[in-house]
Amino acid sequence: MIAERKRHRTTIPFDGRARAASVAAILLVTVAACTKESRTIGPEQPQTPPNGPADPRTRYFEGNAYQVSQGGRYFTWYGCGSCHGDNAAGTLDLAVDLRQRPLRFDQLYSAIARGHVHIGIDYGSKIPTEQLWQISAYVASLPRLKPERRHREDLDEAGEPRGVTWSGPVR
Amino acid sequence: MRSRPAIAATLALGGCSGAQTPLAPVADQAGSQYHLLLLMLWVCGVMYLLVIGFLIIGLWRARGRHAAAPPPLLEPADDRLRRLLAVWAAVVVIGLLVLAGGSFLVERSLALAQANESLRIRVTAHQYWWRIAYRDPASGRWVETANELHLPVARTARIELGSADVIHSFWVPNISGKMDVIPGRANAIDLTPRRLGWFRGQCAEFCGPQHAHMGFDVKVETSAAFDAWLAAQARPAAAPRDAEQARGMEVVTREQCAMCHTVRGTAAIGRNGPDLTHIGSRHSIAAGTLTMTRAHLQGWIAQPQAIKPGTMMPTVTLSPADANAAAAYLESLK
Numbered sequence: 137m138i139a140e141r142k143r144h145r146t147t148i149p150f151d152g153r154a155r156a157a158s159v160a161a162i163l164l165v166t167v168a169a170c171t172k173e174s175r176t177i178g179p180e181q182p183q184t185p186p187n188g189p190a191d192p193r194t195r196y197f198e199g200n201a202y203q204v205s206q207g208g209r210y211f212t213w214y215g216c217g218s219c220h221g222d223n224a225a226g227t228l229d230l231a232v233d234l235r236q237r238p239l240r241f242d243q244l245y246s247a248i249a250r251g252h253v254h255i256g257i258d259y260g261s262k263i264p265t266e267q268l269w270q271i272s273a274y275v276a277s278l279p280r281l282k283p284e285r286r287h288r289e290d291l292d293e294a295g296e297p298r299g300v301t302w303s304g305p306v307r
Numbered sequence: 308m309r310s311r312p313a314i315a316a317t318l319a320l321g322g323c324s325g326a327q328t329p330l331a332p333v334a335d336q337a338g339s340q341y342h343l344l345l346l347m348l349w350v351c352g353v354m355y356l357l358v359i360g361f362l363i364i365g366l367w368r369a370r371g372r373h374a375a376a377p378p379p380l381l382e383p384a385d386d387r388l389r390r391l392l393a394v395w396a397a398v399v400v401i402g403l404l405v406l407a408g409g410s411f412l413v414e415r416s417l418a419l420a421q422a423n424e425s426l427r428i429r430v431t432a433h434q435y436w437w438r439i440a441y442r443d444p445a446s447g448r449w450v451e452t453a454n455e456l457h458l459p460v461a462r463t464a465r466i467e468l469g470s471a472d473v474i475h476s477f478w479v480p481n482i483s484g485k486m487d488v489i490p491g492r493a494n495a496i497d498l499t500p501r502r503l504g505w506f507r508g509q510c511a512e513f514c515g516p517q518h519a520h521m522g523f524d525v526k527v528e529t530s531a532a533f534d535a536w537l538a539a540q541a542r543p544a545a546a547p548r549d550a551e552q553a554r555g556m557e558v559v560t561r562e563q564c565a566m567c568h569t570v571r572g573t574a575a576i577g578r579n580g581p582d583l584t585h586i587g588s589r590h591s592i593a594a595g596t597l598t599m600t601r602a603h604l605q606g607w608i609a610q611p612q613a614i615k616p617g618t619m620m621p622t623v624t625l626s627p628a629d630a631n632a633a634a635a636y637l638e639s640l641k
């Protein structure tokens with residue numbers, strides 16, 4: 137058995153080196169993925185809405201997995217799903233609507249912050265600025281999100297508060 | 308300098324008494340677990356001393372013989388040795404049986420349905436705070452509070468645990484062992500406290516960057532005091548008493564705070580954060596992070612991310628005068 141293994145090793149001289157290289161490559165790819173969630177925790181955060189299409193903060197929020205998923209959380213918490221949830225149709229179905237009529241990030245932000253006044257809610261003054269940035273990043277990601285993925289995210293958040301009628305987590 | 312180890316030992320032992328230690332049990336559940344710990348300590352301690360003792364005797368008797376040729380490996384023909392080995396095996400088996408038996412009995416007593424389980428308390432773990440709900444005996448409605456668990460002495464309370472987000476663990480060391488809080492599962496734990504006082508609970512399963520600041524206070528009080536406390540909690544919030552508090556109420560119940568917080572009896576009906584109806588009556592704020600004072604409230608409103616980085620409480624942009632008024636109002640909510 138041992139002799140067999142030895143023979144095997146001699147026939148493929150780069151076996152060990154190739155293995156080490158592939159392990160290093162996998163580690164590198166894994167570690168690189170961490171930057172998708174990079175964030176500074178602490179008091180610094182956006183205090184103002186986007187100042188236009190070229191606001192440099194936009195790229196960070198749209199590309200950061202943590203900010204997008206926090207946005208999804210607040211989307212649930214504030215009961216957005218009661219109109220824009222799975223059963224939404226027409227312009228209320230955000231994924232479909234944004235695919236047909238794409239909005240820039242700053243337009244999306246103001247649509248959320250100021251676009252609900254006609255139904256009696258001024259989210260711009262009710263929801264803190266940082267959370268509006270996160271919710272906008274989440275909504276901007278919806279057209280790119282596969283339905284299965286969105287469904288799974290909904291399941292992950294099944295126990296979280298949703299709107300003022302929430303009565304407790306799933307038990 | 309020779310006293311340094313003594314000081315270190317004293318400090319370490321000092322940690323054994325207090326409001327958050329399993330070594331000073333004040334409830335039936337923690338008491339039986341403490342006795343199990345002592346049993347394990349004794350059984351394992353005696354076995355350890357025996358093994359080390361025999362090893363020392365063996366080494367002592369073998370001294371000076373190391374140069375000789377190793378003895379041939381043969382079955383021991385020595386009858387005395389064989390009898391001693393049988394006794395040793397019996398000691399090991401008895402020790403293990405005592406441990407298994409003790410553990411079985413304690414586990415059974417913890418899982419047993421208690422005769423007095425009339426008090427149900429719902430505890431929901433959220434990332435970095437605890438939602439706590441009691442049923443009001445007068446109206447039958449659930450009354451919510453946060454981060455402060457009140458228990459009547461000598462009565463069993465059944466804590467029904469649920470998680471809103473990730474896995475947490477409910478642990479009040481002086482009162483009971485840990486119980487994990489798993490999303491989508493209904494776990495429960497019984498608590499029968501026997502001594503009055505303030506104790507401290509803590510999330511015992513890493514749940515995110517502010518896991519360490521996910522504590523809660525536990526107050527064990529007399530039955531009458533508990534009933535009075537619950538009746539007070541069930542009442543709606545107190546009305547503001549001066550102009551500053553009135554402005555504070557306006558800020559808290561009409562602006563950003565109300566998106567997440569409830570102040571019963573006002574327009575604030577948010578469900579995402581802790582109920583603030585009687586926040587002024589609580590021992591601490593931000594899940595055991597700060598003691599309840601006006602200054603701490605103000606600091607928490609102004610810069611939650613500086614005090615507890617990663618908390619779900621966002622920084623809201625309030626003018627200093629409004630933040631001041633909000634703190635004055637919240638402090639008045641006894």
